[in-house]
Amino acid sequence: MLQANPVSAWKVFKQIIQRDIRVASRQRSDLLNPLIFLLIVVTLFPLGVGPGPDILGRIAPGVIWVSALLSSMLGLERLFRDDFRDGALEQMLLLPVPVEISVFAKIVVHWLLTAVPVLVITPLLALLMNLPIQAWGVLWLTLLLGTPVLSAAGAIGVALTVSLNKGGALLSLLLLPLLIPLLIFATAAVEAAVVGVSPAGPLALIGAFMVLSITLAPFAVKAGLRVSVN
Amino acid sequence: MWRWLHPYAKPEATFALNQKLIPWFAIPGLVLVIVSFVWGLAFAPPDYQQGESYRIIFVHVPSAMWAMGFYVGMAIAGVIALVWQIRTAELAILAIAPVGAVLTFISLFTGAIWGQPMWGTWWVWDARLTAQLILLFLYLGVMALYVAFEDERAGAKAASILAIVGVINIPIIHYSVYWWNTLHQKSTVTRAITRLEAPSIAPEMLWPLLVSILAMLLVCAALVLMRLNNEILRREIHRPWALQHLGISFATTDGEQSGKQENKKDQKGGADAV
Numbered sequence: 001m002l003q004a005n006p007v008s009a010w011k012v013f014k015q016i017i018q019r020d021i022r023v024a025s026r027q028r029s030d031l032l033n034p035l036i037f038l039l040i041v042v043t044l045f046p047l048g049v050g051p052g053p054d055i056l057g058r059i060a061p062g063v064i065w066v067s068a069l070l071s072s073m074l075g076l077e078r079l080f081r082d083d084f085r086d087g088a089l090e091q092m093l094l095l096p097v098p099v100e101i102s103v104f105a106k107i108v109v110h111w112l113l114t115a116v117p118v119l120v121i122t123p124l125l126a127l128l129m130n131l132p133i134q135a136w137g138v139l140w141l142t143l144l145l146g147t148p149v150l151s152a153a154g155a156i157g158v159a160l161t162v163s164l165n166k167g168g169a170l171l172s173l174l175l176l177p178l179l180i181p182l183l184i185f186a187t188a189a190v191e192a193a194v195v196g197v198s199p200a201g202p203l204a205l206i207g208a209f210m211v212l213s214i215t216l217a218p219f220a221v222k223a224g225l226r227v228s229v230n
Numbered sequence: 231m232w233r234w235l236h237p238y239a240k241p242e243a244t245f246a247l248n249q250k251l252i253p254w255f256a257i258p259g260l261v262l263v264i265v266s267f268v269w270g271l272a273f274a275p276p277d278y279q280q281g282e283s284y285r286i287i288f289v290h291v292p293s294a295m296w297a298m299g300f301y302v303g304m305a306i307a308g309v310i311a312l313v314w315q316i317r318t319a320e321l322a323i324l325a326i327a328p329v330g331a332v333l334t335f336i337s338l339f340t341g342a343i344w345g346q347p348m349w350g351t352w353w354v355w356d357a358r359l360t361a362q363l364i365l366l367f368l369y370l371g372v373m374a375l376y377v378a379f380e381d382e383r384a385g386a387k388a389a390s391i392l393a394i395v396g397v398i399n400i401p402i403i404h405y406s407v408y409w410w411n412t413l414h415q416k417s418t419v420t421r422a423i424t425r426l427e428a429p430s431i432a433p434e435m436l437w438p439l440l441v442s443i444l445a446m447l448l449v450c451a452a453l454v455l456m457r458l459n460n461e462i463l464r465r466e467i468h469r470p471w472a473l474q475h476l477g478i479s480f481a482t483t484d485g486e487q488s489g490k491q492e493n494k495k496d497q498k499g500g501a502d503a504v
Contacts, residue, residue: 156395160388164378173374174392177367180360181402220395223312227387 009097016105038071053130060129061190073172076154080162100218107151115147138193142186145206152217159224241462242471244318248455259448266442274435286344292446294337300330305397308390320386325458331369357406358414368396
């Protein structure tokens, strides 16, 4: 009798993705604000350090990556917070499919909604920061490979802090240290491309981070959610 | 192993074991600290390149080493706390984290002091230094997360998960000096002990260094156990055995006196822990 209406994992995966995209499309400002924040932070740097093209080009990879990191922190809480408040998260944990599947779907949606817009405006950021053109492709690649790490590691942090009232600052404190290696390799890759050396090494490491984080993070997220939802 | 470990899920048993173990760690630890410092600072020969200033190694290397070691210990306590839901393992995280954070800070601080005459700078953004700094942030994150929850056990579980996730950083710190060509020198102790490569340190320097590493471990282990006992006492203060230990029970006159002394000792320790 219990088997009468089996729930397939793939179906749940698709449903969660569809639902979350629909929810997000009804609160567009949540999606746009981190992006505008990213643009404004990148704009601040030329004003702060002076608009000399050589300085800007040299600090461009770091500035763009740090800004991307900070703006991803901004929208991260949205990953589980609303679902936690209205009880949907509890229902998700009770679904008869592995929680990791639902968590992975959440991470995928977060990546689609926050990282893809960043990838789209990356050329604009590179232009603003006067990054040498031969490094644009590598910058884009580091963001493509690195942003899934942000979403996956971010999900762990949010899962741990979602039940706290003022989790925002704590979230950054927990996550940013874990993301420092990513930042180091990403900027190393772009700088290698700027000076004309092969960026393959750092890029391969970022790829390894990505594979590691998207395969292992769902398990840690599940444990974190179990603590938070209780 | 479970049968052997099982009695220590009871805080009372762990407390009693710790009480017995603390002198065994603290006394040899303090003796060895004195031995290694006198040996290292006064008797070991000066370095042919660095002169006398290399002697800070007898603080720097042990603290850096055990900063990582205690982090792994904390993560193991986290695994035990999550898998077997043992309360004392949760308290162990709380006991280890500040000790580890202080060790990490000492290693960074002595490293800066050492770097100033040797590299001509207090700080460089090199892989080893940065990774150690991340370790400090991880310790701080674990402590902050632990106390952020209203429900203490939820906080302990969250901190356990974070500690386990942060273990990724440990191999990065250890191998950072091999993976990247950095200003920081490669590990002399590992090379000397494993004998895979020719040891790059003279035996007259290596021995006091090894003694200082052991001393640091013993002293810090004693500190962790003392902190753990304080935490256990604080949680179990309403239980008869804890009251009896503190001498607050309806004991006989001489029992009360010895109890009062214990009480004073624990209050002092408690103040340190806060």
